[in-house]
Each structure stands twice: as C-alpha cells, then as structure tokens.
Amino acid sequence: MAGNAAPVIFIHGLWLHASSWAPWEELFEETGYRPLAPGWPGVGETVEEARAKPESIADQGIDDVVEHYAAIIAELPQPPILIGHSFGGMIAEKLLGQNRAAAAIAIDAAQIRGVLPLPLSALRSTFPVFSSPANKHRAVSLTAEQFRFAFGNAVSAEESDELYERWTIPAPGKPLFEAAGANFSAHSPAKVDTGNDARGPLLLIMGGQDHTVPEAITKSTLKQYRHSTAVTDLVEFPDRGHSLTVDSGWRAVADACLDWLAQQGL
Template sequence: MEASKKRSILFITGAFVGNNCWDEWISYFCAKGYTCSAPPWPHKDASPAELRSRQPDPDIASIRLAPLTDYYAELANRFTEKPILIGHSIGGLMVQLLLQRDLGTAGVAIHPVAPQGLLTFELSFYKSTWHPLGLFTDSDESYLMSFEDWQYIFTNGMPYEAQREAYDKFVVPESKKVSRDGLTEAAHIDFAKYHPPLLITSGSTDHIIPASLNHTNYLKYKVSRSITDYKEFDGRNHFVLGQPTWREDAE
C-alpha cells in the first residue's frame, strides 16, 4: 500500500481480555505508517490486574452487545476518513456489524464470534462456552475466567509458563450478558447486504471458535456481491493475537 493511501485502524477488543492485547499489533502497524487506536470497552479503562481486583464488578456485568457496538460505531464516526476495522472474537463480530452499517473502509474479523443463527456441532465449542455464558448463574454478576478454563479456551497447546504469563497480563472480568447477546438479534447479520471488503480469519486449533464455524460464517456471504475473503491459519488457538506467530498473521 502506498504511503499516501495509508489509513487509520480501529482495533476492537474481544471478550475476557483487556485492550492491551493489541499493544504489539499497534506498534507493528504504526511503524508502517498507520494511525492506530484500540480503545477499551466501557468500564474497562484500567489494567487487567486492577479490573480483576474489582471482581465481581456490576458495571462490567451490565455490558450488552448492542450498546457496545454503538459505542464502537461512535468511535468509528469520529475518524476524518472511515477507518480499517480489525477485531478479535466478539470484536470480530462487531467488525461485521459495523461494516454492515458502512462504518469502515474495510474490515478484518479475527476468529470472530459467529453471527446470530450460526452454530457448530464441535464439542470444544460447547465445552468452551458453558462457563462464560453462565446460563444457570446470576447475569448481574461479572464472570472471571479461571486459569484452567483459560488454558483450554484460549491458550491450548502452549507451554504452561506462557499460559500463566498471558493470563496474568491480559485476563479481565466479563459480562455474561454480552456473551449471551451473541445468540440474539443484536448479533444479526444481513449477509445479502452490501458491505466494504471483509477478511475472516480462523485458527486450526481454536477451541471456542472452531475454524469450521468461521468458514460457515464466510460462506454465508456468498449471496452478497461484496468482497469477502477467508484464511485459516495452521496452529492458531484463540490467543492468536499473542501467539509467537502473531506477526505473520498481521502481515
């Protein structure tokens, strides 16, 4: 991309982790001339360690997907020119939702949570989502992922020391409501509607968002005349942003 055409990037954080998960990505793209922003979710403007110390946090527990998407829509509208949108997990779903509103010049959805109505039969998906959804627990109490769940859901296949370091550095309490909203109208995508160019990526070892689910998401866009592409990366788990291979993915 020519220097004169380089643009701004709005990074959209997923659930369960702080916005510091984008720090290396921001350094990488800023070095290439992009203007980068990775604002925290509402009620999460603090370090992961501090946010964990507040658990349970009623403010975090109150976060819902529709207002959160509107929050990022407002941020996208503040740019002089439409930004490139890059999001991970539920942040990837929000990329799809925001492109549906034509709020980005292009988008990358990294291992995105599937839009409303898309499911998978893979056992790892149900094992990974059981605790975060907390279907038989109080939704007014925030959820803090245990280290054991982190090992299975995000960092499977990584050395123990790397899993522990990543947990301490990134994990934050989460809203059960925002996770449940992924099953509702708030996560609805009109796949036939025009959207700016979109790339969906997946990882071959991702437990919570299996590659097959991301591929189904991609195939749904076949009814649209818009540009949509798909790439599966070998050996990537859900901690894809922080794996040693992150730079290859960014490129």
C-alpha cells in the same frame, strides 16, 4: 506517520484487555497507519483496573459495544479499518455491515446469527458463563485452567499461564447469552447484514486448533456472506488456537492482515 494516515481500530473480545493489542498498534503505526485500541464500555484503562472493578462491565451487551465503537468512529476524519478478535470480530462485522468502516478483519470471530454449528469445544470454553443463568448480568472471570482450554491450548502451558496473568480480565456474560439465542430471534443483536453489497472488504481469519471458535463456526460464517458481491476472504492458520492475536505467533497473523490490506489497496 502522515496526518492523513488511515485509522485502524483494534477491538478486543471477551477476557482480554484492550492493551493486549499494543504490539499490533506499534507494528501498524510503523507501517503507516493510525492505530487505536479503545476498550469496551466500562472496561478500566489498565488490566489491574478492569480486574478491580468487574461490575463496571457487567451487563454490557452486543448493541452497547457496537454503539460505543460507532461513537468513536463518528469522531474520526474517515471511515476506519476494523480489526477484531473473537467477539471483537463480530462487532467489526456488524459495523462493517452498517457501512461504518472502510474494511474489517474478523479474527476467530464469535458466531453471528445464522451460524448453526456449535461444537462441543465451544460449549466447554463458554461453560464458565453458561453455568449459571445469573451470569447474563454479571462479569465472569476465567481460571488459568479454563483459559488454557479456551485460549492457550495451541501454546505451551507456561506461555498460556503467562498470557493469562498478563492480559485476562473479567468479561460480561450478556454477549454470550445473546449469541446463544441469536437464531431464535429475527432481531438478535448478533445479526449482521451479510447481504450488503456496498460494504467494504472483509477478511475472516480462523485458527485451526481454536476451541472457543472452532473452524466450523468460521466456515459457516463465510457461507452467510455468499449472497453479497462485496469482497469476503478467508485465511486459516491451521496450528493456531484462540490466543493467536496475543501469543508468541501474533506477528504472523498481523503480517497476514497487513498483506491483505495491501491487496485491497488500503
């Protein structure tokens, strides 16, 4: 890999460890990029460490995570390409809107301020957090059954259980509470500068079978960017659920990302 290879930062979302990006990192390095997959602030270096110390990530909010990745970006020799999944997708959108990245790909990204649809499946997927107001300041784990509905509904039960055992970690409840109240606050942490004409290109990817971020949310997100002249594209995988970055079909999603980056000359 050349010393001037474009850096790509992979940003995980809730309940998946940063190491779940490992196959993507390998592929992108082979393709000529410089991949990095740092975890959220407070997340242990391994899945086991993250599970053993859930309190270390509790109470980390959207702004905390944005500033964490902004500090990492500041140490790079050039603005990176950001690829985020779920809440990681929202973080990527915020950083792109702040002109901190060359481009961003937001995969099944969490809803930003201005997005109104909240399908019932999304409410059920996040119920483990919203079941108690105290969870705003806690880290919450999913059961295998809850993971199956929220992430693994489009793969076999066996694969869903394997993914659960391999990659899941406790997640802070605070970002979900912040996103839920976003449309009631002009200064919500979930607010993204969707009208920025000077930002780099953005690709939104959605899974048509996603329970956690149903396609209605992603389509509404796309509409939020309608006043920007910057490139904003949408790609749909109709038969994929929220696990699309880590399940057996991950390569098709990764290849779509690489194709789009090539189209942007990145």
